[in-house]
Amino acid sequence: MSEHETTSETLGEPTRRDFLYLTTGMAGAVGAVSVAWPFIDQMRPDASTLALGAIEVDVSSLTPGMSLTVKWRGKPVFIRNRTDDEVKAAKAVELSDLKDPIARNANIAADAPATDIDRSAGENRENWIIMVGVCTHLGCIPLGQAGDFGGWFCPCHGSHYDTAGRIRKGPAPMNLAVPTFSFVKDTVIKIG
Structure with a gap:
């Protein structure tokens, strides 16, 4: 030592x-x-931002053929209760006829085909379609129940969407986006 x-x-x-x-x-x-x-x-989002992250929408008053536009994250979201004829027309479209063959649905696989069922709320709720209402060409807001295919029409540059929100004609390159959503009750949809 x-x-x-x-x-x-x-x-x-x-x-x-x-x-x-x-x-x-x-x-x-x-x-x-x-x-x-x-x-x-300070980097965490404040309460007002978190509140905009998800909204719940009561759709109990929407009978077949009616639409509703809500605001979510600063963008319009189209909610439509389609008629049986609108669903049949959308189902009859061949995927080879579509300009954009991808579903663009945040609730399913990113590469899912743009079939009517993959664009809608699913098997038991195929009449419901929920989409971000922003034209994929230059960000305009399309008009509902208009255009050559009875879906949505963007008058700014002439993009036509069908009853499933798929681009069918005009300069828009992609289908209208389907946000993340779920039915929390039979008549209440949670978006986000």
């Missing part, structure tokens, strides 16, 4: 110096976190 070593240092036991190093390090870590926390906390 050298003259500067203590018995506890040679035996591997903690010394007072070890305790002081540990305590100082812990105090420094707590101080760093307390200084950094306000900067980290």
